[in-house]
Amino acid sequence: MVAASALASVLAAASAPAAGAAFEPGAAGVGDPFFPRAGNGGYDVSHYGLDLIYFPNLGRLNATATIRATATQDLSSFDLDYRGPRITDVTVGGEAAGYSRRGQELVVEPAAGIPNGSSFEVVVAYRGPPHEITDADGSIEGWVRTDDGAFVVGEPQGSPTWFPCNDHPTDKASFATSITVPRGTEAIANGALRGRIQSRRRRGNEMVRWSYVAQEPMASYLATATVGQFDIDRTPVAGLGSLVAIDPLEQGRRERRLRRSFQRSDEIIGLFAGLFGPYPFTQTGAIVDHAPQVGYALETQTRPIYDGAPSQTTVAHELAHQWFGDSVSLARWQDMWLNEGFATWAQWRWGEEAGGLTTAQRLASLQAQPASRTDLWDPPAGAIPTPAELFSNSVYTRGAMALEALRQRVGNATFYDILRAWTAAHAYANATTADFIALSESQSGRQLDELFQRYLFKPGKP
Ligand SMILES: [Zn+2]
Numbered sequence: 001m002v003a004a005s006a007l008a009s010v011l012a013a014a015s016a017p018a019a020g021a022a023f024e025p026g027a028a029g030v031g032d033p034f035f036p037r038a039g040n041g042g043y044d045v046s047h048y049g050l051d052l053i054y055f056p057n058l059g060r061l062n063a064t065a066t067i068r069a070t071a072t073q074d075l076s077s078f079d080l081d082y083r084g085p086r087i088t089d090v091t092v093g094g095e096a097a098g099y100s101r102r103g104q105e106l107v108v109e110p111a112a113g114i115p116n117g118s119s120f121e122v123v124v125a126y127r128g129p130p131h132e133i134t135d136a137d138g139s140i141e142g143w144v145r146t147d148d149g150a151f152v153v154g155e156p157q158g159s160p161t162w163f164p165c166n167d168h169p170t171d172k173a174s175f176a177t178s179i180t181v182p183r184g185t186e187a188i189a190n191g192a193l194r195g196r197i198q199s200r201r202r203r204g205n206e207m208v209r210w211s212y213v214a215q216e217p218m219a220s221y222l223a224t225a226t227v228g229q230f231d232i233d234r235t236p237v238a239g240l241g242s243l244v245a246i247d248p249l250e251q252g253r254r255e256r257r258l259r260r261s262f263q264r265s266d267e268i269i270g271l272f273a274g275l276f277g278p279y280p281f282t283q284t285g286a287i288v289d290h291a292p293q294v295g296y297a298l299e300t301q302t303r304p305i306y307d308g309a310p311s312q313t314t315v316a317h318e319l320a321h322q323w324f325g326d327s328v329s330l331a332r333w334q335d336m337w338l339n340e341g342f343a344t345w346a347q348w349r350w351g352e353e354a355g356g357l358t359t360a361q362r363l364a365s366l367q368a369q370p371a372s373r374t375d376l377w378d379p380p381a382g383a384i385p386t387p388a389e390l391f392s393n394s395v396y397t398r399g400a401m402a403l404e405a406l407r408q409r410v411g412n413a414t415f416y417d418i419l420r421a422w423t424a425a426h427a428y429a430n431a432t433t434a435d436f437i438a439l440s441e442s443q444s445g446r447q448l449d450e451l452f453q454r455y456l457f458k459p460g461k462p
Contacts, residue, residue: 341399
């Protein structure tokens with residue numbers, strides 16, 4: 001480790017272009033009220049190149065992350081979010097850089113200051129065993145080891161367990177992820193599989209390098225690099241490139257359920273594309289692992305990940321997130337209903353299409369629940385008080401109720417106009433609850449404060 005803070009600030013001051021211009025450290029967080037240290041200030045990432053070598057039997061990673069970014073201020077130093085194994089080297093623009101670790105922050109001190117507006121490349125090399133982390137609500141995320149590899153998920157803050165990043169949904173970037181694993185093990189990431197090539201032997205193993213490219217901008221929490229035993233099906237779905245990876249253990253135990261769950265993916269995508277606007281990515285698929293300790297599925301971009309054989313309803317939910325959450329992302333974590341309320345409503349809508357209850361019947365049956373069912377009502381979906389309550393039932397149910405109430409108020413034509421305007425206006429970008437309310441009002445020409453107050457913000461049963 002090189003303690004270069006003093007040196008870097010001297011160099012930064014020396015390279016300042018104009019008298020009075022001060023090169024300063026980028027902020028340690030983007031100011032998200034729930035996760036003040038998530039993300040960082042002073043730069044914007046455009047691309048992550050992740051080159052990982054993983055040995056499942058040892059649980060050890062040997063990795064290089066190449067991050068391309070543009071400075072948004074005159075930077076003397078900047079932070080990355082990182083909770084991973086031991087760092088062996090950091091360079092900026094090909095030159096050795098100083099670095100230090102402070103909690104989840106990796107502080108990088110380039111040899112010279114980086115002027116506002118200039119692009120730069122940071123390379124971080126690291127090796128050792130990555131770990132999972134436990135969230136405020138007790139769930140686990142990050143690099144979660146399994147019986148045969150790792151189940152890799154990052155919502156809301158697990159991605160820094162396996163790569164240094166600007167870990168906030170407001171900074172999206174393209175990804176090129178390669179994972180080298182012993183022959184006979186599979187490795188699955190986001191985007192298009194570009195190649196599986198033999199790599200040099202390591203630790204007595206023949207190695208295979210799996211390379212993926214996710215070209216559309218992606219939030220860091222939606223990245224995966226899942227490793228294990230998988231059967232792979234690359235049959236295109238709904239005209240999209242697809243990769244469905246299923247752990248043979250789940251396949252053996254739940255074959256019929258799996259076939260039922262995935263056999264209508266093209267229809268689900270087709271329905272949603274008709275209602276919400278074009279599918280936002282060039283790739284789709286799924287990762288079905290055997291990871292019962294995880295207890296949830298996640299909408300990893302282009303390729304949702306399941307901890308076991310999912311139901312068709314869950315598949316519809318995760319596919320809906322490709323529009324709501326992945327393409328249109330949160331600007332701050334407490335607007336979570338924009339992800340979960342929308343995906344839940346879409347899952348209801350698919351249920352209606354598949355011959356189940358209508359969305360109106362779903363709302364009516366929830367309205368028939370007693371006020372004492374506080375698990376359904378609190379906290380209000382639009383006013384989540386703490387990070388521990390981010391994934392409360394009420395965020396899902398009341399969020400979906402708000403959308404169904406909106407549909408009933410403005411009518412189908414206007415409702416779907418609103419959803420399509422939403423996915424178009426904020427594609428590959430970020431939005432807030434206030435943005436959605438404003439759009440709903442402008443598209444419908446109605447004052448909707450009362451509706452959103454009732455379903456999103458009022459404590460107790462709406
Ligand atoms: Zn969800």
